[in-house]
Amino acid sequence: MTTRVAAEPLFRQIVEDLKRLIDEGNLPEHAPLPSERVVAEHHDVSRMTARRALEAIEAEGLAYSKDRQGRFVSPRRLNYDVNSMESFAERAARDGIAVEAERVSTRQIPASPERARALQVEPGTALVETCRLFRRDGHATFLETETVILAHCEALGAAPPQEQRYSPLGHMADIVIRMRAMEPEEADLLGAMPHQPGIEQLQQVRDAEGLLICHVRQIWRGELAQFSARALLAE
Numbered sequence: 001m002t003t004r005v006a007a008e009p010l011f012r013q014i015v016e017d018l019k020r021l022i023d024e025g026n027l028p029e030h031a032p033l034p035s036e037r038v039v040a041e042h043h044d045v046s047r048m049t050a051r052r053a054l055e056a057i058e059a060e061g062l063a064y065s066k067d068r069q070g071r072f073v074s075p076r077r078l079n080y081d082v083n084s085m086e087s088f089a090e091r092a093a094r095d096g097i098a099v100e101a102e103r104v105s106t107r108q109i110p111a112s113p114e115r116a117r118a119l120q121v122e123p124g125t126a127l128v129e130t131c132r133l134f135r136r137d138g139h140a141t142f143l144e145t146e147t148v149i150l151a152h153c154e155a156l157g158a159a160p161p162q163e164q165r166y167s168p169l170g171h172m173a174d175i176v177i178r179m180r181a182m183e184p185e186e187a188d189l190l191g192a193m194p195h196q197p198g199i200e201q202l203q204q205v206r207d208a209e210g211l212l213i214c215h216v217r218q219i220w221r222g223e224l225a226q227f228s229a230r231a232l233l234a235e
Contacts, residue, residue: 014053061223077226124152148214170205199225
């Protein structure tokens with residue numbers, strides 16, 4: 001039976017015990033977390049208290065759920081430097097992190113009113129939309145949908161549109177980061193539950209003259225997302 005400090009809620013003590021096991025490597029990445037029953041018996045608490053502790057570990061991004069399979073230790077968060085337009089995969093490789101990108105789909109579409117507003121073009125303008133799934137060590141991490149004006153494709157990249165990633169070619173970007181629920185199709189590709197919270201990053205990528213190149217929408221598994229930036233506090 002675990003010794004407890006009376007002032008600290010029981011489930012928080014269990015959370016700290018589990019976090020220590022993860023930090024020390026006793027529960028490695030993708031290892032299953034103990035079940036509610038095991039946690040309850042080990043700490044001599046109710047199943048409800050054990051459930052609260054496991055839910056707190058997941059809420060902190062240290063674990064993820066698989067439908068009917070339980071909870072598993074999350075991989076370490078990937079840092080995405082929003083100051084840099086460099087390819088995310090190339091930067092991760094330099095840090096010793098294996099990131100693979102799989103093209104899910106590419107299609108040519110007319111600009112809907114919503115897309116036309118995002119790219120500042122007339123409705124009906126020809127666009128190329130490419131969806132890619134990024135994995136870290138085989139674990140689905142984020143889904144990216146990149147929409148570029150077809151007329152820009154030839155000037156921007158030597159590769160065919162389905163092979164070219166346009167956002168790293170930009171000079172600047174307007175970025176919004178927010179939480180939202182995953183759509184069922186997104187959740188399926190990311191191995192998550194439908195409507196599970198994810199972190200969305202929206203980019204309006206521009207060239208050196210400030211003209212829009214493409215619109216990028218990423219949806220991340222929340223437990224894997226970490227964004228960083230450097231702010232200039234004085235000129």
